[in-house]
Amino acid sequence: MATRIVIIGGGPGGYEAALVAAKEGAEVTLIERQGLGGNAVLTDVVPSKTIIATAEWRTIADRAPQLGIRDTDGSDSAEFSEHIVDMEAINARIRKLVLKQSHEIATRMAKNDIRVIGGHARLVGPTQVEVEDEVLDADAILVATGARPRILPTAQPDGDRIFTWTQLYDLKEVPEHLIVVGSGVTGAEFAGAYRLLGSDVTLISSGERVLSTQDPEAAHLIQDVFAGRGMTVIGGARAQAVENTGSGVAVTLADGRRIEGSHCLMAVGSVPNTQDMGLEQAGVAVDERGYIVVDRVSRTSARGVYAAGDCTGLLPLASVAATQGRIAMAHALGDAVQPIELRHVASNVFTTPEIASVGATEAELKDRGIFYEVSTLELARNPRAKMLGIDAGFVKIFGHTVTGQILGAVIVGSRAGEHIFPLSLAVAHHLTVDQVASTFTVYPSLSGTTSEVARRLHGMRDPQQP
Incomplete structure (x- = not known):
């Protein structure tokens, strides 16, 4: 009888693992409650990098005069203000790309005889998973449920004026003045993109510089570029509360300052999707932040249960999730395994x-x-x-x-x-x-x-x- 593999989560960690297991002859069931591709395809990497790529066009247009490309009237100005940004059309294209990518993953699952079930899964134990009133027996289980944006109690996203990074793709107009709270990778990427699209942008950074985890020389260069494009960066500040005023937003800082704008993006980190999954009953250990504890071959503390991706807190990268998932299946199915080496991971910040x-x-x-x-x-x-x-x-x-x-x-x-x-x-x-x-x-x-x-x-x- 084929080895029975149950995978919870259809993002890069999950679907890449499913393909590896299927090619090794395992009987694979993949459970996903939102849609194949997970956050990486549906609400995070694919849509965000698409809007960033769209915004990058401005930097190309701005270089036109120095390359000798002029307007029809003979002037050597190629001012971006002469172009109209159709935010509704941009987001419609993003949604189309997202659906296409998700559909392609579904097609690959079908071609490899991988069973896909929609719904919320729970571990009944280290060898069983319950989903949609069905209990699946498993020789090995992979948990790849990802993470979601961290939400501050005093800054509740409403999808109207206050957003997480998953909620930006229904905007019909470019925000007049976008306040971005958080200057890590996500905050810096979106701040840079919307400034290029024409928004006034205020970036609130808890540190004195943006992108504090990056190479200092690189981060300083990006901050200088932001300033040169007219972005306001407020360093050494923490947002205490964000309010939808009806006609805009008001961000109150810890020092009492009040910053007003038209919209606010909260980019203050993420939390793992590990609640209400039966992890404790199955003997799967989590750390104090809720992340699943894994070793370098993706094993958890429960025999036969593996974990991959953002729910492990290793590195929040799709490439790392996919590698963890592939390693987990290789180990579970007795194939040669090379433990993950984080020092070899290449990463990229998609600023411009x-x-x-x-x-x-x-x-x-x-x-x-x-x-x-x-x-x-x-x-x-x-x-x-x-x-x-x-x-x-x-x-x-x-x-x-x-x-x-x-x-x-x-x-x-x-x-x-x-x-x-x-x-x-x-x-x-x-x-x-x-x-x-x-x-x-x-x-x-x-x-x-x-x-x-x-x-x-x-x-x-x-x-x-x-």
Whole structure:
């Protein structure tokens, strides 16, 4: 009899795991209460990155005059104000893309004979799952239920004026003045996108700078770009309450200041979807924040029960969720398993320009007492960047002063998430700066700067010391 696999959650962690298990000959049932694709497809990654990509068009239009493209009257202004942003049309396109992506996942499930059940699932024990009055027996269970936006009691989202990041896709007009509370990745991405779409934006940051978890040089560059585009950033401030005034919103800060705008986006973190699932009865341990505790092969404290994705609190990335899910199924079905290595994870902040990073940060290298040298070059020096009118961004590589191994890297620039891949390979496979530097790049290309940065680390001297 085939191994019976029950997966709770149809996001990247769940559906990727289902495909792996099905290909190994398991009998797979996937349970999803919202729609296939989970938050990543339905309310988070796909829709948010689509609106960001749409907003990025303005930066291309703004470069037109310096590239020699003029208006029909002969003037060299390509002011964005001359264009109309149809927010309703943008969101209609986003919803269409979301449905298409979800449908494609459903098609893959059907082609691989994966049974899909809609509904809320609960663990009856470590070998049984209850859904829609049906009890499913399982040889292995994967919990991949994701997370949801954290909501402050004094800032209740209403879908009208006060939003979480899942509620923005019914807007019919660009907000006149959007106040974004929270300057982490989600807050910074949306703040940047709506400013480009034409909103006045006020970004409220609890820290003195935005994107506090990112490379400091990269975060400062993004904050300077925000300021240059007319965004107001209020640092060192915490929102105490948000009120819908009927005609707008009022955000009260902890120091008593009152900020008024037309709409407010709350981007203050997330909480795991682990409540009312029978985890305790099944012996699945959660931490003090409600995240499921897992090891590097996705095992929970209950034998035969695995977990993947945002409900584990590991790293809130679709790529990490998918990897955890695949690892879980490989382990459950007796296949070769390579435990997840978070130091190899590449991540990207979809601001404009983007911030992509992989491997160790400079702060981590200092904390670990590792001898390293850093090499940085501005993208503005790159010939391809000059042709494209790109003048913001840089490539930074951290190299080990003894072995020459690439320990980490940061790229800030247009499509940085695409350009980080060779450096991800370098970090994952312990390549040296000389190996990267000696590999051919196309001329002219933005990747040429990556090669040059690595070349400058040849024969490293005067290492940075902790």
